[in-house]
Amino acid sequence: MPFFTRTRPKVYDDMAVESLFPRLEPLLPLVQKPIQYVGGELNSTVKDWDATRVRWALMYPDAYEVGLPNQGVQILYEVLNERDWILAERTYAVWPDMEKVLREHEIPQFTVDGHRPVGAFDVLGVSFATELGYTNLLTALDLAGIPLEARDRTDEHPIVLAGGHSAFNPEPIADFLDAAVLGDGEEIVLAISEVIREWKDEGCPGGRDELLMRLAASGGVYVPRFYDVEYLPDGRIKRVAPNRSGVPWRVVKHTLMDLDQWPYPKKPLVPLAETVHERFSVEIFRGCTRGCRFCQAGMITRPVRERSITTIGDMVRSGIDASGFEEVGLLSLSSADHSEIGEVAKGLADRYDGSNVSLSLPSTRVDAFNITLANELSRNGRRSGLTFAPEGGSERMRKVINKMVTEEDLIRTVATAYANGWRQVKLYFMCGLPTETDEDVLAIADLARKVIATGREVSGRRDIRCTVSIGGFVPKPHTPFQWAGQAAWETVDERLAKLRKAIRADREYGRAIGLRYHDGQPSVIEGLLSRGDRRVGRVIRAVWAAGGRFDGWSEHFSYDRWVKAAGEALAEEPVDLDWYTIRDRDAAEVLPWDHLDAGLDREWLWEDWQDALDEVEVEDCRWTPCYDCGVCPQMGTEIQIGPTGQKLLPIAAVSHS
Amino acid sequence: MSRTPTPPDRHTPPTVQRLRLRYSKRGRLRFTSHRDFQRALERAIRRAGLPIAYSAGFSPHPKISYAGAAPTGAASEAEYAELGLSARREPEAVRVELDAALPDGLDILEVVEASGSSLADQLEASTWEIVVPATAQAEFAAAASTLLSTGSVEVERLTKNGRRVFDIRGSVVRLEVHDPDVVTAGRTNASEGFSEPCAILQVVVRHGTPAVRPDDVLAGLRLVSGLELPRPLRATRREQGPWDAECGTVGDPLAPDRDAAVTG
Known part of the structure; x- marks a missing residue:
């Protein structure tokens, strides 16, 4: 049920994407804590859209005050933006008052950096630290005009990619994802970007399906739709198997081996708004x-x-x-x-x-x-x-x-x-x-x-x-x-x-x-x-349709809503x-x-x-x-520990007050 | 190790210089709340390496005091704060360093060394410019004259502690509707342009409890006129300072400090 009819350029049409801020600005006085939607944090980056080839919208599916300090998103944001051909912007779950305003004025889910529509990016990368962010994913997709179910998406929609600890079992949201990545993100986001660039440079052969196939074939990206799940009569799983050739039976996690080579975040984001970790x-x-x-x-x-x-x-x-x-x-x-x-x-x-x-x-x-x-x-x-x-x-x-x-x-x-x-x-x-x-x-x-x-x-x-x-x-x-x-x-x-x-x-x-x-x-x-x-995806969707949002917040969470949805969605x-x-x-x-x-x-x-x-x-x-x-x-990894025997020397320039 | 915790023996140098700042909230950063600004300023002070003085005790706080902050969403060219420094600095150098360490839109406009008087006492009144669509200029003008001819205008404001009802009429000492070019004539740094035809409500309010905000004035105008007045495009505080009842003007709150600096 996409809420908006959209006129977005195709993935491979690199047309200018304009900022939504002029439309958003007059509405900001109507919502609580408007600063969270403004962007412009110290060390944030806004790049020229047309000067880049691969564009990521990185989402932490909770409120800005929780999402901004998230280390994973900050690291990937910096790692990606360090490449001149990649652009990465951030988006967070909007509070219900803002959701209402966006729907009333037909403004899509936007990034806080360039205020660009999330639907215009090549990838929407969502970092799940907790499963309770799943309903917020659906809100963001719907506001972005991206079909909720991956199978309804076309070449004009971003690849919806999940990471974070919850992605180690992405099955409950498998229907809503195009792909998931397990483990450390630093290297794999660059590898994925390379695959997308190459595919775009070739003129996007085979469309979305081929892009996902290229990612899946690497063995490091899980594409749920390339696997079928069969069940036993009693409800247990019989087996999970690839449904096409060239897709590995098992998808492996990524492990960054030398943390000294990846000292991120180098330039931590400093928000103007109050957040959970200052x-x-x-x-x-x-x-x-x-x-x-x-x-x-x-x-x-x-x-x-x-x-x-x-x-x-x-x-x-x-x-x-x-x-x-x-x-x-x-x-x-x-x-x-x-x-x-x-x-x-x-x-x-x-x-x-x-x-x-x-x-x-x-x-x-x-x-x-x-x-x-x-x-x-x-x-x-x-x-x-x-x-x-x-x-x-x-x-x-x-x-x-x-x-x-x-x-x-x-x-x-x-x-x-x-x-x-x-x-x-x-x-x-x-x-x-x-x-x-x-x-x-x-x-x-x-x-x-x-x-x-x-x-x-x-x-x-x-x-x-x-x-x-x-x-x-x-x-x-x-x-x-x-x-x-x-x-x-x-x-x-x-x-x-x-x-x-x-x-x-x-x-x-x-x-x-x-x-x-x-x-x-x-x-x-x-x-x-x-x-x-x-x-369980059906349950999540039913809860979301019934108004479920921000399930990690006690004032928004409703156990009864989940029980009711589970009863109905699993009745058969x-x-x-x-x-x-x-x-x-x-x-x-x-x-x-x-x-x-x-x-x-x-x-x-x-x-x-x-x-x-x-x-x-x-x-x-x-x-x-x-x-x-x-x-x-x-x-193929091993424990990497010291001691190195080094000491920290005093630094002259520490400011005293 | 002592059994009764006492504040750690940090050397907390005394305040040797107090500086007063005028700063602005412009563009999209007008959506910062006052708390947001406080954190931004504290961090900017650290990034600029200013010798800010700290209070003593278990949780030392930087010595910064604020007065009369504009509400979230309102722009301002006339916000004020005072810093205590533990080492003397040239005010203009502090202005430059601090301004560079703050994001664009939160700009340090002036820094002067404080004289004895209290900053808060200097801030008696404000001049606000409320930008409204030109199409509604006549309605606003009519509503303004109705408001000025009314003895008492009680408006309601939603606060954290529920609804609060108070009179704004006593605080509104001037209320005029102008064309934008009349208002901005002769202004050297017209920082904001207008993308659509508009009119400007100039309002001077004397500070009371609570301080009357642009939203309260709008609520009052709607109330007395019974008109569905459109949402303003923007509100900006132009001046804040001592109220000169004879001339009907808002003065410069840093003038006494500047005078002291010259004579001293």
């Missing part, structure tokens, strides 16, 4: 082999590849100079695990001592070494709160999820924190984990009590606080828990209610413990979208919402993403799932022998 982030390594079984990011980004201490130092310096940001985040999945993190922290803290640049290490492991790091990084600033993630409340639970933290570790760590002047500790847990019982969740209350007791003892103060933050567990593809039945939302809510009661009833410690959690329903829908197959199928979510899968079942290769050996994943049930832990392969998860040999 800082410059430097990714200090990619990948994680801690082996936490619930963690999709840790599984699909292997192996570990570090940036060297010198590259980190250079990136921090040039990023601050280029942006004016005062806060620098050292990002990764477990930043304290960098082989030279002590030197990195000390070197940066020395460099910026006395300036107002503050450093943070957002992801912290539970051990005392982290306090040393945190002390180093907070030399200049406040010591308000430290966050640790034991994830499971009981020792048993932590063995199941392979989070190797003992209660002693945790208590020792928090004792060090409070003794060093940190006043608040935040603990992160999950609820609804496989094999979890009420006791495992109630153990969170015991831990929190011990934390407060320890804090009071070592600090000699009563005003010690501990915040317990709990997220609902959602089983994810390409993890050992991909076979696990998700806990019903009623079970999760019930356990959390019991936990809250236990904490509230505690006269001695209860008031020092803050409890934060969400109800369990949104996790069920995230579970449906995470492990769904192509049939032997499957339903429960089948996708709370059902255990067995080893033999074909999973919707089995033809998508994250490098992990399926048998190893299954063994690790069995080990989880047996409460057997597995060590990190950076410091212990390889346990054959499969990634390194499969992908």
Whole structure:
């Protein structure tokens, strides 16, 4: 149901595309936070349309305030725009008030850089960090005048390409995508651009179909329409197979091996509008082999590849100079695990001592070494709160999820924190984990009590606080828990209610413990979208048609709308919402993403799932022998870690104030 | 390590110089909110390497104070702020550096060293130019004269805390409708052109609580005239400063500082 009749030039007609801004400008006073639609951020790029051959619209399918800081989009935006023959602009999900204005005035989805219609680009690349952005994809397509279903698109429409972690199972949105890419984007976006340029230079032979075929044949781009899914009578998948020759059986993920060669973002985007992260982030390594079984990011980004201490130092310096940001985040999945993190922290803290640049290490492991790091990084600033993630409340639970933290570790760590002047500790847990019982969740209350007791003892103060933050567990593809039945939302809510009661009833410690959690329903829908197959696309479309937007926002999310849509869209199928979510899968079942290769050996994943049930832990392969998860040999990659032995030297030009 | 956290011993040099800025919000950057501008200015100060003074304590803040900011969506040629510096700088050099570090559209127009008086006290009134389609010029003129002959005009504004009703008539001290060339005659840097035929509402408002905005004036005009007046194309604050009741003009709020600089 395209909303607009469009008069767009064909892909291969490189006619000038005009800015929509003159039409948009008089309408901006009618919407909330208009600055988010204006563009012009520091370090943003607007190129001459006609001077380029391949044009990308990059979308983060959430509001500007969430999407702008996204590292993935910023990196690809810069990498693409560095080539003089490529143009890349950004677009974000518009809020419902703007959607209404655009529809009323027949203005299509636009980029914030050149305010050009998204439908005029060669590629619409969408980065999915979460499945809850799927309905926003449909809004953007519809506003852009791009048919929702890939099969209805013609040569005049952009290639709709998905990336990001959710693209490791793109099956629920397969009908809406032309293609998906797994893994690191830096190199593959350039390779795709080359293919498009070559095809355009040849006069676009064979149209859209041939372009997609050329991309698919490379083995690194998944084109869902070239694969057929067959089902068994009971609803399980029988097989997924290519439906034409020249298309690989399995599509592999991309792994960037030398992060020092790709020090992006070099020029971080600095918005005028307020966004969720007001800082410059430097990714200090990619990948994680801690082996936490619930963690999709840790599984699909292997192996570990570090940036060297010198590259980190250079990136921090040039990023601050280029942006004016005062806060620098050292990002990764477990930043304290960098082989030279002590030197990195000390070197940066020395460099910026006395300036107002503050450093943070957002992801912290539970051990005392982290306090040393945190002390180093907070030399200049406040010591308000430290966050640790034991994830499971009981020792048993932590063995199941392979989070190797003992209660002693945790208590020792928090004792060090409070003794060093940190006043608040935040603990992160999950609820609804496989094999979890009420006791495992109630153990969170015991831990929190011990934390407060320890804090009071070592600090000699009563005003010690501990915040317990709990997220609902959602089983994810390409993890050992991909076979696990998700806990019903009623079970999760019930356990959390019991936990809250236990904490509230505690006269001695209860008031020092803050409890934060969400109800369990949104996790069920995230579970449906995470492990769904192509049939779930109908549910997504029905929810969107019924007004579903911004499903990651509690004020917009409607569980009832999803349940109703699932009931109707799957009425003719032997499957339903429960089948996708709370059902255990067995080893033999074909999973919707089995033809998508994250490098992990399926048998190893299954063994690790069995080990989880047996409460057997597995060590990190950076410091212990390889346990054959499969990634390194499969992908032709290897662990890339230091130490390099280098040190950060003081820099003369750091501005003091 | 001490057990009771105390503010870290950062050397927080005292403020040795206060500078007042006049800046503009032009073109598409008029859609920045005041908070957006604050962040942009703070970052520009860091990029320009200005020796901004910071407050002491656990979370030090740069010493910048603002007064009478224009609403989101309104352009302005007369916004003001004051900076505290920990080392003396030449005001004009600061203007050039800061302007270069800000995006085009947020422009630093003037920098002078502050004298003793309070900046906020100097900002008593504003002159606004509201650009409207020429086709509605007669209606606006009629509505303006009705408004001026009305004793009290209560308008409603949607705020974060719900609806607020207040009188605007007391604040409106001048309201005229002109052809654009009358208004822009003699202006050296007419930064904005008009792409379509238009008329200009010149409004002078005295600042009260809340400060009357162009939208409030428009609401008042619609209310008293009963006319469906079209949406304005743009509103720009031209002047902001002390109100001279005798001459009926808005003065230059930086004049006392400039005078002090000359005599001092």
